[in-house]
Amino acid sequence: MSINQQLFGEPGSVKRPIVFLIIALIISTLIAPSFLSGRNIDALLVSSSFLIVLTVGESLVIMTGMIDLGVQSIMASAGMFVAFLTVLHGFPAITALPLTIIAGAVVGWIVGLLVTKGRIPSFIVTLGTYWGLKGVALLFNGGNYISPNNGLFNFSSLANNTLGISNLLLITFFIIIIGQIMLSATPLGIWLKSLGSNEAAAKTVGLRIDSLKILVFIISGILAALAGIMIAAWQGSIYPTTGSGYSLQAIAAVILGGIPFSGGRGSVIGAAIGALIIGLIDDLIVLLGLPSLYEYIFVAVILVIAGFQARSRGVVK
Template sequence: MRSFLSALFGQNGSVRRPILFVILALFISSMIAPSFLTARNIEALLVSSSFLMIIAVGEAIVVITGMIDLGVQSVFASGGMLVAYLSVFGDQPAYIAVPIGLIFGAIVGLIVGLLVTKGRIPSFIVTLGTYWGLRGVALLFNGGNYISPYSVTPNRPFGFMGLAGHTLGVSNLIFIALFLIIAGQITISYTPFGTWLKSIGSNEASARTVGLNTDKIKIIAFIISSVLAVLAGVMMTAWQASIYPVTGEGYSLQAIAGVILGGIPFTGGRGSVVGAALGALIIGLIDDMIVLLGLPALYEYIFVAVILVVAGLQARGKGFVK
């Protein structure tokens, strides 16, 4: 049975697994809800999933090194709140507010990376701390209230609304997500940095032996994850023309679920960014189906749990977390 599953799904980290999951999910969805495969619904699915897909790209880079980032949800919300605050209450143009937000994400990633590498604190504990700490930071902006162009009088529109605009009839959010997924996959598959990430995940001691600065590489991985989370938060703010301190609730665990569905083992050393993005898309697809069928939102957790168990069963084998 295991040999059959290996032949069907490929080895750990193979993009074949998430592709098969997506095909199966699309087939089931089209059978249950014929309106699912309409162009309008597919675009809506891709737009609403673009934020989680971008976060999953950063999470995949961290997990490939054998670490984990539980703080992306709070980085996402606090980064979006910061940029919105600067735009609305600080009257800063987009070319100032957005870079400040991205720098904020880079600083968070740097601090996390230093605590993990120099402080020798497990990434699980450090990023759990950032999850709670930055959740508080997000609540500090505007006294825990949401921020929108209507939070001040006269109204002050966000200067970065173009992120949620359209080019050639397609949402810019889809183009941005697609670009980052492709760039991430090229980095993992065809650059020395990608090889270094996999080397650390496979055998960190050996990576050090051959002269790799493993601490520096880990820090960069966390910086990338945090910056992408902030960018996703800014995109979400532009899309819904507002941002709440609790926006993106559940994104940390959903991003990790996307990585698992994407076939990346928690031990790291292998995997693909495309697979993680497809895993995130599967979660978005589940949300979309729940809406189309008129089911309560609580079913999302049940369906995702079932899929994760299936993913875990077919991923059993050498190198997978027991």
């Protein structure tokens, strides 16, 4: 066993992102002593929850060897849509929330059909989703943000606490647990990994390749819509440009979490830890009073480092 494997574990092991997280925590504590305060840790976890939820969906797509560049725009347009329904048209939350989740699922379904039946690479289709839904988000209120008059959406309770723990964190933990169980303890998880490892072999043994691809895009769309609802509840308002940069951050988090672009191995927990590390970088930049541009530099450096430990052969389908 090589030194790299002894330190980081086997490729795709959750041990790798955990090591990165520990190193990041140590460095953050040394250069910003206030980092470990309870208030800051709570704020870090809550503010990272939206990216983590996006990353769980992205991890399943990349696990199959594809990519979803549109999650950021789905999130923003979903947030605008649920605000559009509840604030501008008076829909109750019990109706608006399911409609928004369904809308995310429909977008994912259409993307999946274009990739599978249209034989268009996922990169191209989801790049179109990214730009198209940015326009849709702008259309919901003429390019302006939406905020209720009293400062609270009728679904703002999603951002409240239960037993001292933010509901946003409870939702995020639930999504991570369900995603990891699905990936590691169900036939579906085995099928997704098989698809990413060797699509031709997966087809040979009778797996329904197209159905699996459509399914992961539907899940990604649902989770992106959920993230949009969550961030709207947390902010008390929603902007058409909400979550700028989240698509690339989610992809970076997946790679940092040990899932290679070719797919086939890795874990949802590892990807979620990768998202938390990126959230940690954002938090550290704020604590140090640095310009936000440093975020891009730090994420780029960490992503390159992560690329060395997650490298593998393959291309995005």
